[in-house]
Amino acid sequence: MKSQLEIPSNFYEPLTIAVVMPHPWKGGFFRVACMLANMLSELDFRGRPISVILSVPPDYEYETTFLKPNVRVNSFLIQQVKSDDERFVSEEARNRLCSEGNELPVVSAVTTYPLRDTRLVDSIDGYILLNALFYEGVFVSTKPTAIYMADLIQRHVPAIYGAESNYDSPNWTADRNQRATLKNAHAVFTTTPGTKQDVLTYGGVSKSKHVDFPLFFIDIAEKHINSPKEVVGQFTDLLTGEKITPGESPYFLWVTNASPHKNQVNGLDMLRSYYDQGGDLDCYICGPVTELLVPGASALPYLQSVHAKIKSLGPLASRLKIVSYVNEGFYLELLRKAEFLWHNVLYDNGSFSIIEAKIVGTPILSSSYPQIKYIAETYDIGCEFFDPRSIEDGAASLAQMSRRKTRSKPTNMAINQVDFRKNLLSVLELMFPIKN
Incomplete structure (x- = not known):
């Protein structure tokens, strides 16, 4: 036995x-x-x-x-x-x-x-x-x-x-x-x-x-908060080919991609209204495959509608700067130097970008939908919200955020x-x- x-x-x-x-x-x-x-x-x-x-x-x-x-x-x-x-x-x-x-x-x-x-x-x-x-x-x-x-x-x-x-x-x-x-x-x-x-x-x-x-x-900003800030060089605006030095003129950061749920068509109409009413901040656009937002870059029907919207902006399109996808260090510095983060989306599971903005102390303007509100409440993220389907509300919210001068202190966050x-x-x- x-x-x-x-x-x-x-x-x-x-x-x-x-x-x-x-x-x-x-x-x-x-x-x-x-x-x-x-x-x-x-x-x-x-x-x-x-x-x-x-x-x-x-x-x-x-x-x-x-x-x-x-x-x-x-x-x-x-x-x-x-x-x-x-x-x-x-x-x-x-x-x-x-x-x-x-x-x-x-x-x-x-x-x-x-x-x-x-x-x-x-x-x-x-x-x-x-x-x-x-x-x-x-x-x-x-x-x-x-x-x-x-x-x-x-x-x-x-x-x-x-x-x-x-x-x-x-x-x-x-x-x-x-x-x-x-x-x-x-x-x-x-x-x-x-x-x-x-x-x-x-x-x-x-x-x-x-x-x-x-x-x-993963807190991608953690290793950057208490270390010397990276010096971000120039990037090439994919719309104009112009060399841009982040921070030379004030801007807000639109983190997106090339999918319709990211609300680009409505977003461009909001931007038109914002600039028509005297909006004075440039809009930097970054994220995976955002190079496809450049007119002529894709034959997909939805992206062609985005291209048409950009072309219809005329001279106002000069306020848009397409950065495309960048590494984490560059992204964090773009986020730090931005007047605010614009999270413009119809629906998804939320966005890490609002967490990253809170970590580096950048104000946040976000679409209002259940998942993002759940994340904002869970992590005590002080977002301002707008209706992503309302051009009027989106433009007014951009204008309101542009006048905001207060920023939060950088903070650590953990799961x-x-x-x-x-x-x-x-x-x-x-x-x-x-x-x-």
């Missing part, structure tokens, strides 16, 4: 989790991935340490500044597989995906090489996907999968997927794949009440699979580490349930 508890053979082996970025998105999205990977690497789960791989798209350019040294980085590739291939598709997933007689295409990490020495997909014990949006099919794996859902913007701003109503168009096919992937996951977690509701009602996720998370972010760890362990419990 055994006198002690029998220990499983893999008890001391690390549990290997891949945090997966399916798309080469920049900025806050990458930092979210880093935050998840870092926190996972500090945990142990039922006595096992966790080995973490951050899986990014091939040729993705990234900085290791925000990653802990023990987090490995490698490429993530998917490939379509047959729905009856038991190596990749569980019986439960197969029954769910084919239950309505309309078999969906499926993809899996067939050619993922997270460990260069073994090149084995089997090296992974589980996946945490960020947003899980795949054009090629529904993500499946015989390994447990969890999903962090930042938002389901298309439910509220369908224009982000184009004007066509064809459900078989690539974007709406990806939406169908995403929602099926959500239903198929072992766990789904969100950070705001609005996105949670979207995941449950639009995504069809069972409440038993959902985990509430505190908002999490709730205790809740973050606790809820991350809850996700792992759903991914790896104890079998009877």
Whole structure:
């Protein structure tokens, strides 16, 4: 008779989790991935340490500044597989995906090489996907999968997927794949009440699979606050080719991208009204792929409407300065020197930019919508709000902020580490349930 508890053979082996970025998105999205990977690497789960791989798209350019040294980085590739291939598709997933007689295409990490020495997909014990949006099919794996859902913007701003109503168009096919992937996951977690509701009602996720998370972010300004400020040189305005030295003339900063949910068309009308009424601040525009806002840079219908708006400004367009995407140091200095941050959006899961503005002491003018108000209240961020669908209110709010002369002191901000760890362990419990 055994006198002690029998220990499983893999008890001391690390549990290997891949945090997966399916798309080469920049900025806050990458930092979210880093935050998840870092926190996972500090945990142990039922006595096992966790080995973490951050899986990014091939040729993705990234900085290791925000990653802990023990987090490995490698490429993530998917490939379509047959729905009856038991190596990749569980019986439960197969029954769910084919239950309505309309078999969906499926993809899996067939050619993922997270460990260069073994090149084995089997090296992974589980996946945490960020947003899980795949054009090629529904993500499946015989390994447990969890999903962090930042938002389901298309439910509220369908224009982000184009004007066509064809459900078989690539974007709406990806939406169908995403929602099926959500239903198929072992766990789904969100950070705001609005996105949670979207995941449950639009995504069809069972409440038993959902985990509430505190908002999490990496304070990119922390290392800059108590150190000498970086000297930001000139940048080239993409609209005119002119060399601009930030701070030579006063400006506010519009952080955006090229998606319709960022409200560029209404925003440009607000700017026209603001300048027509004597507005005296330039507007610097920065963010991922904002170079596509330059007239002639894209043939996409929505962006062409943005281009037309910019051209219609005539001489007033000289007040716009498109900076495009910049590194964190440059961005923080642009934010510090700005008279205020303009967060102009129709709908999303909130913005890290308002947190970053609070950290460096820059006033904030933000669209009014549930997620951003939740974040502002949670972190005591003193935003001024405007209606993003009202040109009159937007222009008046810009004018009011332009007259504001008070700034806050820079401050440190931190996430709730205790809740973050606790809820991350809850996700792992759903991914790896104890079998009877």
